[in-house]
Amino acid sequence: MDDLKLPCWAAGIALALAVTLFIRDPYIASVLNLIAIAALTAVSLRFVMLMGELNFATAAFVGIGAYTTGAVVTILDWPFAIALVAGGLVAGLVSIVFGYVTLRTKGPYFLLIGFAFTEAVRILYSKSTTLGGTSGMIGIFPPVALDGWMPTVIVAVSAALIFALYALERSDFGKILTAIRDNENVARTVGLNILLVKIACFAAASAAAGVAGSLHAFANNVISPGDFSFLVAAFALAYVKVGGEDNIVGPLFGSVLLVVLGSYALGLGGDEHIFYGAAITLAVLLLPRGITGLVTGRRARAAGKEH
Amino acid sequence: MTIEPVNTEPVPLAVAGLSASYGVVPALRDVSITLHSGEIVTLIGANGAGKSTLIKAICGLVRPSAGNVRLFGEDVTGLSPDRLVRKGLSVVPEGRRLFSEMTMRENLELGAFARSDRAAVGRDFERVIDLFPELRERLATPAGAFSGGQQQMIAVARALMSAPRVLLLDEPTIGLAPAVVDRIADIITRIARTGVNVLLVEQNAETALSVADRAYILEAGAITAEDRAITLAESPEVQRAYLGI
Amino acid sequence: MHAAEQPLLTTRGLTRRFGGLVAVSNLDLEIRPREILGLIGPNGAGKSTTFNLISGFYKPSAGELFVLGEDCTGKSALTISRLGLVRTFQHGSFMRSMSVADNILLGTIHPVKGTAARRARVAETAAMLGLTPFLHDEAGSLPHGLQRLVSIGIAFAARPRLLCLDEPLTGLNQTEVANTLTVLQRIRDEFGCSVLLVEHNMKAVMRVCDRIVVLHHGQHLATGTPAEIRADKRVIDAYLGHRHDH
């Protein structure tokens, strides 16, 4: 466990928490929340990319987490912590079933089926009157005691999960994932159950996405099916790509940069789309390896790209 | 010394001062080789020496950083592979690269993609199939369903379908049974006799030197020796390094 | 010989058809403990198919398969590999973008528990294969010869009872071939692991194998010691060709 770079993480998380404690401006606090949730979602998306798949169902699992939390808080009236855990748990469980079926497919099929799943789940919410239909659920408030501390809580929970996924990536489990991406058959020959590993990876990522959804629900107090369109995954992918996917720092950078840009762009009315889209387009065209790719230079994985 | 060409026809293939690299890692350094009319030339070298890179640089799959490639006197450096095929170059690439989901027949037909004379293509098809009669009844089998060695045969057959004037072969005997290796060697000699100029890249120096007229040795991206094949086969260093005697 | 020990692998009447083509036909094969068994034959003889059958990647069309006395007919690749039969593939049987250490580590994950124990197993395996100096290099950037060793390293790190190698020597130079053969012998001698070797490099096969099985058109053609096989007229006609009968 010596290569976990613990001091860096400790310093980074401490800094982030310090910022949340220092900032009292509610608007900036709300942007911090967005960044933390976006970072967690992006890291979750990247975690599945480790095994070579693009998980567009991320959007659906963020939604499942949010709706679970919404239901637990507003219908069952259970406490905050349980609601948070439930979001991750339910997303994780659903992802096991969904993954069991779909992880037999690969590449574009997996990508597109995730996209279709996202849309289908949204229709399910909107058809359910218990879940508020299209207008969504309201009144998902954190406990009063936490009211002023929400940014700190959100950043702390996100940071903890991001670190957990990082630790998993650096563990032997993470190496199996890379092996699956590189050469699935070899991993199969040495007694590893590939489908199981894939499902585990997918479930871990989806559970994290589910918690991101729970945090989203608590941060916004209101959720609606429209919140969880495939754009959630598309933006998460943008954070990963703009930041750089080789390293976990990439999605973190990407989230900070794009969320801040996006918050600024919100003032542009209908032009916001153009602005955000142009940012993404230019970033992929000009920085194919993302921002962190610029920094770390071209320790190219080019060999992997060849046949 | 190189053997001077007897006629004044342009040299089929002349590579001069070619360098190439993957990222910052250089793979070829100032490589010059020539293929004279009617010749079989072999390029031998340890693995990782850069043989495949040289082939790729000649056929346009890798962009050289310096130097040039001339095909029958014409500078073709940097042209895309498909243009080169139309100029008479054909390649059996490393790793075969068959179209695995397409049938053997389709693979062979694609070999003749750049040709328009249907009758001639038909004749060549028969001729090429005759070289590997054991595969004839399996023309409708997807290429990926053949054994490794069989695929290697199809790859050679496919390259011949373009009726090349210059043929580059990157380790065509890899994975072949000893008896088939001999057959391939034989086929190469026969093709060369029909006027095709052959550049043969091999690990298997024994076979390569036995069919080639002339040989180059490539080490760490640079040419370190060039001579008649027979002479090299008898050189003690070559024997030690490549023939394992 | 250890005649008393049960065979590691036995097949009875193993058959595999692809449509009308019989790739492997009615094959009886036995691999004994601590032996290096060569499997040779012309291209398309059915060697790789046999490999895929015994390692569970293909299901047999007919016949039976026993691994370490257990009936494994129709069992999955996963089950068979966990019994101690590990194979490599004819092409690129390793992970290009991972370091050599991580490549080898992959083989230890299922059989070895505990990080420290795995690291130790990796170090031991690398030392045995002479890969120690390259542990931190990216496998894809290594010379071809070392890449082949990495493939063997992954498989061997699982410490199988039976190691099945599909053409591990192609593209290797003389020194590398000699080196790899030494490794195979040590694997057998020091770890008691049997090796099933598919190869077209006859010099190497003759040198290292205890017994050789020859396939032809999916059928068993001959079995014997290297000397017997080299002298077998049918094998020379079908496979070796006459240039090699020196």
Add this chain to the structure above:
Amino acid sequence: MQTAIQLILTSLQIGAVYILFSLGLTLVFGVMRIVNFAHGQLFAVSALVVATTVPWLAGWGLPILPAYLFAVVAGVGVAVALGLLMYVGGFRFFQRDLVGSFILSIGLVLVLDGVLLKVFGGAVRPVPEILPGTVSVLGATITNQRLALCVAAMVITGLLYLALTRTKLGKALRAVSIDHEAAMLQGVPYNAMALAGFIIAAGLAALAGALIAPVTIVSPVIGADYLVKGFIAVIVGGLGSVPGAIVGGLFVAAIETFGSFYFDPSSATIAIFLLVIAVLLVRPKGLLGHG
């Protein structure tokens, strides 16, 4: 019985447009191994241009049919030009890069969505009736416009199908989709094919848009609905497969039609999804997919 015929006819009409749309997706995937989400925008641009041009030309006194034909040319022209721009300025650099091209296409979707809204406004654009009247087919009614659309779509699909399966080009296309470098080594001009494939795909989307414009709701967001359905169609049929796109398009259209008729439209949408999952369980690469 008459209901069944009516529903089958409806499926065919809807399916015809889905097929055109998914053919483009599948073609681009086949040649370049990329998934282009901005395909729907090409479709929308063409429909919008047609919807703007027809009334404008009619306003100048041009009879409606020539006005429409002219508008189709304009719509397809604009969409193809846009496609060319996308290819030259972007997708060219992301061939065979599923993730990179995908994110690029998402960026383009956002930009184009915004631009289309600015240029054309959000209001629904009326297109006057081009071919008034209806015909009766086996007791079921169908408008002349839809009939023409259907016929046009079938002709285009048929031609493309022939071109891609019966000609050398089709073989080259399959080769390229398996291994583009090896294909180049056989003399297949890959770069030209990638460009051509992209442009043809843009043209197909544009034609679909131009054909559907007179019978549907033309607004800048029209592409989104078709995109989801189109992608589902190609997953079902198998990415990169031309017959797959045809089968998939009809599959989606049939479920949509029968589902909406016997249950309700939003259940039909969910049913489509469940059936896709079922198909993938049995055939992870779609009904007719490989590679």
Add this chain to the structure above:
Amino acid sequence: QETIKLGLSVPLSGTGATWGKGSEFMCKKAAQEIAQAGGVKVAGKAYNFECLAYDNKYNAAEGTKVAQTLLNREGVKFIGGSLGTAPVQALQSLSERQGVILFTTAWGPSIKGPKFPLTFTQMNTPFEILPPLIRFIHEENPQAKSIVMLNPNDATGRDTEGVAKKVWSETGVKVLSSDFYERGTTEFQPMAARIASLKPDIVDLGAMPPADAGAVLKELDVLGWKGVKVVEVGTGIDGLKATGGNAIEGVYMGAAVTFDGPTATERQKAVNAEARTLLGESINAIQIGFYDSVYALKAAMEKAQSIDPKAVAAALPDAAFTSFYGDKVDFYGVDTYGSRQQMRLPVIITQARDGKLVEKSRVVPSAK
């Protein structure tokens, strides 16, 4: 002169973009008129309104961002209007807490009532529109005995359907089927086939967007269905005509406004003409609400002689002002919602006749 910022949370992209843009236009129109007339006069000072429109994309998440931006970054104290149930709910959870006045077009009864003292509704909702509308249609078509309903699967559609089903049943019309479809759908043939197969006397397209409704009517026409057509909260004829062509003849609407009839004033015509060039279609009841809310605020501020939101909210229910429709209006709603927060707007019943919208009746609610 000082400026009072009015925040708007509206869709400016996607399907609802035109509505949002029209809303912004109407807010600015009102603000401009008020500025020209000397501004809002409070305690000896004159204030001008400034409209800040943000894109809520019709969903809660973006609605929250907009709410945060408006309330916490822009420091807005008055929401001049908001559109879309989900984003309005997101906005309301902040605005009520932070003491900000919220004007909205959203319909859900769940966002109204004494629990939300700072929330006001700026347009008629199904609760106001449907009873008089349905009664009117029933009187004109007493022979029609059965109905099929189709609505978008969202809050608007569900709310409308709930009320409409009840009122139709009360008038003795049999509901054969009531379906929902997803917004964004572009193919309506299957739905039309289903409706036609049920052979209803009336087809009620409830809260369907005009273009969608037009498409359904068109397909019904092709299938040979003839009967009474209703788009209960249809907001205009342009979208209907764009997709429905002649098939929309005779359709009844409850939320449309006509500007070509004899009742239209010069000002209405002028504003409408300006909007048409900008948006490509006539303004509708939703957008008009954004004009009226500005005048309501002005009236309340002047009445309260304060720009403190609490004081303004207290003054609002009785601060009568002249609405865009021409009538002098105040707020009501005790009977339905428990508090006076609904603008007392006339219910205008219109019908499509020869491609034009004709006003058939105008009912001014008299409830408390």
